[in-house]
Amino acid sequence: MTQAQALNILKTGNSVFLTGEPGAGKTYTINKYVSYLRSKKVNVAITASTGIAATHVGGMTIHSWSGIGISKMLSKEELREIARNSRILNRMLKTSVLIIDEISMLDGRTFDLIELVCRTVRKKDEPFGGMQVVCVGDFFQLPPVSRQGEPIPEFAFQSKAWQMMDPRVCYLTEHHRQDDKVFLGVLRSMRSGFLSDEDKDVLLSRSVDTNFDHADLDVPKLFTHNANVDQLNEYELRRIPGKKESFDMEMHGAPPLVEQLKRGCLSPETLHLKKGAQVMFTKNSFNENYVNGTIGVITGFMPESKYPIVRTRSGQVIEVAKSSWSIRAEDKELASIVQFPLRLAWAMTVHKSQGMSLDAAFVDLSNAFVCGQGYVALSRVRNLEGLHLGGLNAQALEVNQDVLMKDAEFRDQSHDAEELLEMLTEEDLKTRHDAFVRDCNGIIESDVEEWIQLLKKPKKAIKKRKK
Numbered sequence: 001m002t003q004a005q006a007l008n009i010l011k012t013g014n015s016v017f018l019t020g021e022p023g024a025g026k027t028y029t030i031n032k033y034v035s036y037l038r039s040k041k042v043n044v045a046i047t048a049s050t051g052i053a054a055t056h057v058g059g060m061t062i063h064s065w066s067g068i069g070i071s072k073m074l075s076k077e078e079l080r081e082i083a084r085n086s087r088i089l090n091r092m093l094k095t096s097v098l099i100i101d102e103i104s105m106l107d108g109r110t111f112d113l114i115e116l117v118c119r120t121v122r123k124k125d126e127p128f129g130g131m132q133v134v135c136v137g138d139f140f141q142l143p144p145v146s147r148q149g150e151p152i153p154e155f156a157f158q159s160k161a162w163q164m165m166d167p168r169v170c171y172l173t174e175h176h177r178q179d180d181k182v183f184l185g186v187l188r189s190m191r192s193g194f195l196s197d198e199d200k201d202v203l204l205s206r207s208v209d210t211n212f213d214h215a216d217l218d219v220p221k222l223f224t225h226n227a228n229v230d231q232l233n234e235y236e237l238r239r240i241p242g243k244k245e246s247f248d249m250e251m252h253g254a255p256p257l258v259e260q261l262k263r264g265c266l267s268p269e270t271l272h273l274k275k276g277a278q279v280m281f282t283k284n285s286f287n288e289n290y291v292n293g294t295i296g297v298i299t300g301f302m303p304e305s306k307y308p309i310v311r312t313r314s315g316q317v318i319e320v321a322k323s324s325w326s327i328r329a330e331d332k333e334l335a336s337i338v339q340f341p342l343r344l345a346w347a348m349t350v351h352k353s354q355g356m357s358l359d360a361a362f363v364d365l366s367n368a369f370v371c372g373q374g375y376v377a378l379s380r381v382r383n384l385e386g387l388h389l390g391g392l393n394a395q396a397l398e399v400n401q402d403v404l405m406k407d408a409e410f411r412d413q414s415h416d417a418e419e420l421l422e423m424l425t426e427e428d429l430k431t432r433h434d435a436f437v438r439d440c441n442g443i444i445e446s447d448v449e450e451w452i453q454l455l456k457k458p459k460k461a462i463k464k465r466k467k
Contacts, residue, residue, distance in 0.1 A: 001170050001171055001172055001173060001414050001417070001418055002172070002173075002174060003025050003028065003029045003032070003172060003174065005170070005418060005421055006018060006029050006170035006172060007029060007032055007033060007036070008421060008429055008433075009168055009170055009417060009421060010029075010033045010134065010170070011033070011036065011429075011432075011433040011436065012429075012432045012433065012436060013132050013432075013435075013436030013439065013440075014132070014167070014168045015127070015128075015132055015133045015134065015135075015165045015166070015167045015168070016132075016133075016134045016135070016167050016168050016169075016170055017103070017135045017157075017167040017168070017169045017170070017410070018030060018134060018135070018136045018137075018170045018172070019136075019137060019138055019139075019169065019170070019171050019172070019410060020138065020171055020172030020173065020174075021138070021172075021175065021187070021188070021191065021379075022138065022141070022187075022376075022379040022380075023175055023357065023379070024172035024173065024174055024175060025172055025174060026136055026137070026138070026172060027101075027136075027355070029170075029172065030099060030101070030134065030136050033134070034046065034099070037096075037097055037442075040437045040440075040442035040443055040444070041441075041442045041443045042096050042097060042437060042440040042441075042442040043094045043095050043096050043097070043440070044095070044096070044097040044098075044099065045059070045065060045091070045095045045097070045098050045099065046059030046099050046101075047059050047060055047061060047062040047065045047098065047099060047100050047101070048061060048062065048100065048101035048102050049061070049062060049100065049101070049102045049103060049104075049105040049106040049137075049144075050102055050105055050264070059099075059101075059327065059328070060257070060260065060327045060334075061260060061264075062100050062106065062114060063110070064256075064257070064260060064327075065091070066082075066088070066113075066114045066117050066118065067082040067085060067088040067117065068082070068110070068113055068114065068117060071113070072107070072109055072110060072113065072150070073109075073113070074113060074116075074117075079116070079117065079120055082117055082120075082121065083117075083120050083121045088121065089121055092118060092121045092122055092129065093121075093122060095131055096131060096132065096439075096440035096441075096442075097131065097132045097133075097134065097440070098118075098128065098131045098132070098133045098134070099134045099136065100133065100134070100135050100136065101136045101137065102136070102137050102141075102354070103135040103136060103137035103139075103156050104137045104138060104139045104140075104141050104142060104143060104144070104155070104156075104372075105137075105142055105143065105144050105145075106144060106156050107144040107146065107153040107154065107156075108144075108153070108154035108155055108156050108157070108158045108159035108161075108162070109151075109153070109154065109159070110144075111156045111159045111161045111162065112159045112160050112161045114128075114161070115127060115128050115159075115160075115161035115164065115165075116161075118131065127161065127164040127165045127166075128161075128165065132436075133165055133167070135156065135167065139155055139157065139400075139403040139406065139407070140191055140372060140375055140399055140400075140403055140407070141354060141372050141375065141376050142350075142351065142354060142370070142372045142373065142376055143155065143370065143371060143372055143400065144156075145370075155402065155403065155406075157406055158402070168413075168417045169410050169413035169414045169417060170414060170417065171410055171411055171413075171414035180382070180383035180384045180385070182202060182384055183202075183381075183383055183384035183387070185199075186199045186202050186203060186378075186384075187375070187378060187379050190374070190375050190378070190397065190399065191375065191399065191407075192404075193399050193401070193404045195397055200397070202384070203378075203387075203389060203392065204389070204392075206384060206387045206388060206389045207389045207390075207391075208362070208388045208389065208390060210364070210366075210390045210391060217362055217388060218278065219295070219358075219360040219361050219362055219386070219388060220278075220280060220295060220345045220346070220347065220348060220358060220360075220361045220362070221346060221347040221348075221361070221362040221363075221364070221390075222347070222348060222349070222350050222353055222361055222362065222363045222364065222377050222380070223347060223348075223349060223350070223364050223367075224349065224350055224364070224365065224367050224368050224369060224373055224377075225349070225367060226349055228347065228364070229347040229348055229349050232346050232347040233344040233346050233347050236277075236278070236344075236346040237272060237274060237277060237344060240274045240275070240276045240277060242274050242275050242276070243274070244272055244273070244274050245272075245273050245274070245301055245306055245308070246270055246271065246272050246273075247270070247271045247273070247339065247340055248269070248270050249262070249265075249267070249268075249269045249270070249271075249337050249338065249339040250337065250338035250339070251335075251336075251337050251338075252335065252336045252337070252338075253327070253333070253334055253335025253336055254334060254335050257327050257334050257335035258335050258337060260327070260335075261325050261326070261327060261335060261336070261337045262337060264325075265282070265325050265337060265339065266282035266292075266343050266348075266352060267282045267283075267323075267339040267340060267341060267342060267343050268339075268343060269339075271339060271340055271342060271343070272344075273298050273301075273308055273342070273344075274298065275298055275299065275300055275301070276297065276298060277297070277298045277344060278295070278296075278297055278344065278345045278346050279295075279296055279297070279298060279308075279310060279342045279343065279344060279345050280293060280294065280295050280296075280342070280343055280344075280345035280348075281293070281294040281296070281310075281341050281342060282341045282342060282343050283323050283325075283341035285323070285341070288318055289316060289318075290312065290316075290318060291357070292355065292356055293356035293357050293358050293380075294312055294313075295312065295313050295345055295358070295359065295360075296310040296311055296312040296313065296318070297310065297311055298310060299311045299317070302319060307319060307320060307321065307322075307340075308320050308340060308342065310342070313359060320340055320341070320342060321340075322338050322339060322340055322341075323338070323339070323340070323341040324336050324337065324338045325337050325339075350373050350376055350377045353376065353377065353380050354376050356380050357380065357382060358380045358381050358382065358386070359381075359382055359386050360381065360385075360386035360387075360388070361377075361380060361381050361386065361387065361388065362388040362389075362390055363377045363378060363381070363387065363388070363389055363390060364390030364391050365377060365389075365390075365391060365392050365393065365396035366390065366391030366392065366393055366396075367393070368392075368393055368395045368396035369395060370395070371395070371398050371399055371400045372399070372400070373395070373396060374392070374395070374396030374397055374398075375399065377396075
């Protein structure tokens with residue numbers, strides 16, 4: 001399915017599961033839909049399953065938005081307490097479209113609880129209280145996790161709420177990240193669960209000696225554990241001679257929401273930089289021609305402001321300005337943090353790399369411990385030439401068998417949705433799109449024009465039109 005087809009389905013108001021391979025354009029498509037909704041004055045809530053993902057999409061975690069926090073179960077009294085909370089009540093009653101990004105990492109039991117809360121607060125028996133729910137993500141990527149002592153988590157598609165919602169599946173098939181057909185073929189083989197010996201040989205052909213000096217390989221390093229990342233970044237910064245410049249994050253708003261933003265932001269609370277430090281941009285800025293994942297080197301600092309200057313791999317020199325990350329609801333800013341959109345980029349975890357596109361990376365999967373880690377890490381890189389493989393274990397190449405079986409079903413459902421879409425004329429589509437906007441109390445330009453013309457007529461004509 002193309003992005004344009006998915007947008008047409010989204011605009012009809014059906015709940016949707018928007019999925020596809022890494023680089024298929026899920027984020028681009030959902031951003032286009034959000035812009036469309038806002039242009040029609042339709043209230044949309046943008047949430048995500050994790051703080052990192054929420055920061056990327058400029059929203060809040062679905063846990064905070066729904067009021068459940070870290071709870072996996074709620075008593076009747078706790079449910080009533082959430083429903084009596086005026087802030088949550090107003091937020092849910094105003095929302096017509098609920099977007100949940102990185103749905104793969106949301107436990108199915110939590111998804112059920114969120115559905116129950118929405119239905120209870122909105123006092124409607126329809127799934128999620130009648131909101132359009134748009135789940136975005138790829139179940140082949142990082143799965144939900146549970147704390148020690150908790151039941152083994154299930155995927156959102158295994159929940160009762162998913163069955164109730166019965167989403168239209170939009171499986172994007174265009175590809176905008178990998179430009180290497182051989183590498184793309186290997187990633188698709190991993191995704192299909194049938195990685196041949198030839199595919200493994202292709203990956204192993206990119207192996208490097210792990211005993212090398214990391215400074216000799218000037219690319220980001222991806223590891224599965226935080227300890228490796230912190231150790232390497234601190235070591236490399238110390239090796240650079242010269243004065244260290246430090247920049248503290250500015251924080252505004254409710255402390256719990258500020259903490260959520262800090263946990264999700266890839267830029268650190270205190271950013272330590274030196275001339276010569278390898279850095280990565282942590283946010284998109286199409287005006288400045290950098291995106292989340294653009295790599296560069298600090299070439300110096302502005303004389304008065306001390307703002308860092310970065311030369312990217314493409315040779316572009318950028319005088320970096322501070323950026324803000326915020327949590328908004330009902331078009332109001334609830335909390336924000338301000339920091340340079342940079343982080344040290346000698347190393348990062350696979351978890352924090354999700355959603356990025358990297359020109360090159362060293363990837364060490366020798367300690368992979370969950371299905372999806374290998375696929376996420378490898379699919380960050382644009383082509384095979386940019387991959388420097390430090391190690392693999394069996395877990396790194398595995399995909400979850402439940403996901404594998406469900407994926408075939410998702411593809412069939414997406415094909416069915418395409419066929420239904422093709423049966424509609426442009427006029428039929430416009431009628432459905434406009435009807436959904438009206439149901440959400442949004443604005444249709446033709447309606448506004450009609451009322452303007454009516455206001456120019458005598459009052460009797462207006463009364464007749466109202467009847």
